[in-house]
Amino acid sequence: MTSFNYQELIDSEQALQKRSIFWDPAIYEEELKQIFNRCWLFLGHESQIPQHGDFIRTYMGEDDIIVVRGKDKVVRAFLNACTHRGNKVCQAEGGNTRSFTCSYHGWSYNTEGELAGVPLEKEIYDNLDRERFGLVPVAHVESYKGLLFGCFSESAPSLVEYLGDIAWYIDVVTDSAQGGLEIVGAPYRTEIPGNWKLPVENAIGDGYHVAWAHAGAMSVVGALGHGRSDNVLGISANNSGVDQSAAIEVVMNTHTVLTTLDGQSGYALYDHPEPVLAHLEKNRPSVIEKLGELRGRQLYGSETHIGVFPNLQIIQGLNFIRIIHPKGPGKFEVWTYAMCERDMPDATKGVIHDHVRQTFGPAGLLEGDDGDFVEAITHSAAGYATRQLKGFLGMGMGRKAAWDGPGEASPGLVNEACQRGFYDQWRRAMEAHNAHEIIGQTEPTAPLTSILREVRHG
Amino acid sequence: MGNAELKLAPAAPVSFEQEYAIGKFLLMEARVLDEERYPEWLDLLTEDIRYQIPVPLTTYRRNRASTTALKPLFIIDDGFPGLKQRAAREATGLVWLNDPATRHLRMVNNIEVEATDTPNEFFVRSKFLLYRGRRDKDIVSHAGWREDILRQTSQGFRVARRVVHLLERVVMDKNLNMFF
Numbered sequence: 001m002t003s004f005n006y007q008e009l010i011d012s013e014q015a016l017q018k019r020s021i022f023w024d025p026a027i028y029e030e031e032l033k034q035i036f037n038r039c040w041l042f043l044g045h046e047s048q049i050p051q052h053g054d055f056i057r058t059y060m061g062e063d064d065i066i067v068v069r070g071k072d073k074v075v076r077a078f079l080n081a082c083t084h085r086g087n088k089v090c091q092a093e094g095g096n097t098r099s100f101t102c103s104y105h106g107w108s109y110n111t112e113g114e115l116a117g118v119p120l121e122k123e124i125y126d127n128l129d130r131e132r133f134g135l136v137p138v139a140h141v142e143s144y145k146g147l148l149f150g151c152f153s154e155s156a157p158s159l160v161e162y163l164g165d166i167a168w169y170i171d172v173v174t175d176s177a178q179g180g181l182e183i184v185g186a187p188y189r190t191e192i193p194g195n196w197k198l199p200v201e202n203a204i205g206d207g208y209h210v211a212w213a214h215a216g217a218m219s220v221v222g223a224l225g226h227g228r229s230d231n232v233l234g235i236s237a238n239n240s241g242v243d244q245s246a247a248i249e250v251v252m253n254t255h256t257v258l259t260t261l262d263g264q265s266g267y268a269l270y271d272h273p274e275p276v277l278a279h280l281e282k283n284r285p286s287v288i289e290k291l292g293e294l295r296g297r298q299l300y301g302s303e304t305h306i307g308v309f310p311n312l313q314i315i316q317g318l319n320f321i322r323i324i325h326p327k328g329p330g331k332f333e334v335w336t337y338a339m340c341e342r343d344m345p346d347a348t349k350g351v352i353h354d355h356v357r358q359t360f361g362p363a364g365l366l367e368g369d370d371g372d373f374v375e376a377i378t379h380s381a382a383g384y385a386t387r388q389l390k391g392f393l394g395m396g397m398g399r400k401a402a403w404d405g406p407g408e409a410s411p412g413l414v415n416e417a418c419q420r421g422f423y424d425q426w427r428r429a430m431e432a433h434n435a436h437e438i439i440g441q442t443e444p445t446a447p448l449t450s451i452l453r454e455v456r457h458g
Numbered sequence: 459m460g461n462a463e464l465k466l467a468p469a470a471p472v473s474f475e476q477e478y479a480i481g482k483f484l485l486m487e488a489r490v491l492d493e494e495r496y497p498e499w500l501d502l503l504t505e506d507i508r509y510q511i512p513v514p515l516t517t518y519r520r521n522r523a524s525t526t527a528l529k530p531l532f533i534i535d536d537g538f539p540g541l542k543q544r545a546a547r548e549a550t551g552l553v554w555l556n557d558p559a560t561r562h563l564r565m566v567n568n569i570e571v572e573a574t575d576t577p578n579e580f581f582v583r584s585k586f587l588l589y590r591g592r593r594d595k596d597i598v599s600h601a602g603w604r605e606d607i608l609r610q611t612s613q614g615f616r617v618a619r620r621v622v623h624l625l626e627r628v629v630m631d632k633n634l635n636m637f638f
Binding site for chain 1: 511513515516517518520521525526527528529530531532533534535540543544546547548550551552553554555627628629630631632633634635
């Protein structure tokens with residue numbers, strides 16, 4: 001158990017969050033254990049590693065992870081640490097390889113993680129038991145329609161159980177994609193001096209900041225092709241007249257969704273959206289057939305921000321997948337991958353890639369605005385008095401919207417329902433005794449057994 | 459390293475005067491950017507410019523050049539309209555992170571000039587250090603090198619092509635809302 005009073009840190013009734021959660025190193029250490037060592041975490045997409053020997057590197061919390069497709073085509077994930085002394089066995093971010101070889105003494109592992117080579121083995125060891133010293137696997141790796149997730153917790157719920165109702169929304173992205181979803185290559189990566197929770201809740205639910213924080217960008221985006229858009233994402237350009245019927249924020253068990261419901265405004269910020277809009281309408285009948293009227297007409301093509309707890313955002317419309325990797329309490333890395341449909345014409349894919357780069361790449365017109373306040377919120381909490389203050393996310397409390405999809409909906413995207421949902425979920429994860437409690441399951445309540453612990457005792 | 463799309467002619471002699479003038483042009487261009495005179499900077503570009511900043515992917519040497527599922531990735535890949543849009547954003551007066559103003563300092567050196575197959579175009583390599591100071595002590599620096607095609611026009615030199623090579627895989631800056 002922990003010594004923190006989570007009720008005081010996250011006051012759900014008053015919608016208050018104590019600012020020490022963005023600063024306190026002890027809370028951060030607890031997050032690594034309670035959240036990042038227990039939740040299912042996004043690793044990448046299968047299209048990044050199609051062939052045997054294809055690999056990518058990523059992080060689960062602060063753990064350095066190799067994700068590799070083996071000879072048997074199975075995708076596995078391993079801690080990037082030599083079992084001899086702990087040096088990294090891979091220093092590239094991705095590529096294709098037959099083995100991972102440690103640069104310290106030359107221990108070498110195959111693409112299934114087995115210890116395959118030990119220099120001078122016969123001369124220096126008496127019957128070294130190689131099976132004991134394979135790369136340490138992430139306990140569970142599963143794919144949800146191509147999206148790869150890993151989980152350290154041996155006794156965790158399955159990925160499908162963990163995703164729960166959010167899968168209904170993810171399906172709009174994955175099942176509508178002709179030929180499946182495609183993430184080609186590497187993500188954009190930027191390191192920002194702020195706490196990891198701030199960019200997460202900003203991306204999943206903060207419709208309020210868009211017109212103000214991004215005011216400069218919002219007055220020029222979309223201007224190249226079709227002139228300035230007066231009503232982007234249901235927010236008028238002068239930040240008044242917020243349309244309550246144009247969008248909803250939905251809070252589910254564990255995860256959240258924000259969506260504009262009109263089936264097209266996802267592409268409102270594009271300078272040249274025409275090829276994407278044409279593709280959308282061509283594809284829409286088949287999406288309706290597959291997923292029904294509600295999803296086919298109202299969600300497909302909308303600006304939809306799917307927040308998968310803790311740190312994954314799948315953003316339809318802006319069309320990128322984003323993951324926030326924590327790097328200490330006051331630092332994070334943001335990874336952004338453009339997502340396309342595999343069978344889209346190359347020119348249409350190009351429009352999406354151009355747009356992602358232009359808006360939310362490291363030099364994106366909107367991307368740069370958020371770093372400043374994320375840093376200031378985090379680092380001003382260094383002050384003892386400031387750290388005692390509480391943030392307020394009370395907007396839209398008690399507002400309900402009729403909604404036939406899963407989850408509890410609240411009207412308007414200038415709303416703080418998703419952000420409240422995120423912090424409530426954070427609190428539940430921090431108070432949980434095992435991976436099941438994180439998603440509200442009461443059984444089983446066996447204590448967490450992580451693969452790391454097993455290795456230590458083995 | 460280098461960019462395959464830049465077709466280099468064998469190094470042909472360039473006059474001392476031309477080389478000197480190109481060096482002066484690059485220093486002037488750097489100062490225009492330091493002083494945030496973006497409309498004037500746009501005037502120093504050709505309408506058919508392509509401006510790219512590739513991401514330097516961290517791959518093993520044997521995996522270079524798209525031999526795997528990793529594909530080239532660009533931080534900026536703009537033509538003139540895109541650059542104009544970026545400049546227009548800075549001019550809105552609504553970019554809060556630049557008020558108080560960001561202070562810029564660019565140093566350009568290691569300038570090497572080669573002639574190309576096109577008589578009025580020069581292939582120019584240069585190295586740069588870009589420092590930005592914000593707020594009290596928020597100093598960020600970027601070092602890198604550039605490959606330019608400079609075109610000589612009746613109004614002087616104009617940048618017709620620029621590839622900016624950064625050294626950092628992970629961008630260590632809160633934004634890259636500036637021009638290199």
